[in-house]
Amino acid sequence: MAKKQPKTESKFIRVKCNDCGNEQIIFDRPACRVKCLACDKILAEPTGGKADIKTEILGVVDRDV
Numbered sequence: 582m583a584k585k586q587p588k589t590e591s592k593f594i595r596v597k598c599n600d601c602g603n604e605q606i607i608f609d610r611p612a613c614r615v616k617c618l619a620c621d622k623i624l625a626e627p628t629g630g631k632a633d634i635k636t637e638i639l640g641v642v643d644r645d646v
């Protein structure tokens with residue numbers, strides 16, 4: 582039984598809200614707008630591919646466990 586792990590291009594990124602300083606982890610390729618959980622500011626907009634990040638990016642989160 583061979584286990585295949587599909588390679589995914591998508592990842593999560595850690596961002597910081599420019600308005601309130603809230604940090605949250607968002608998806609690299611969101612299907613819809615991503616808002617700050619604290620103040621509702623738009624953090625990222627979908628472009629059909631990679632998100633258009635509107636705020637400060639702190640880094641990439643490696644969710645590969």
Ligand SMILES: [Zn+2]
Pocket residue numbers: 598599600601602603617618619620621622
């Ligand atoms: Zn905010």
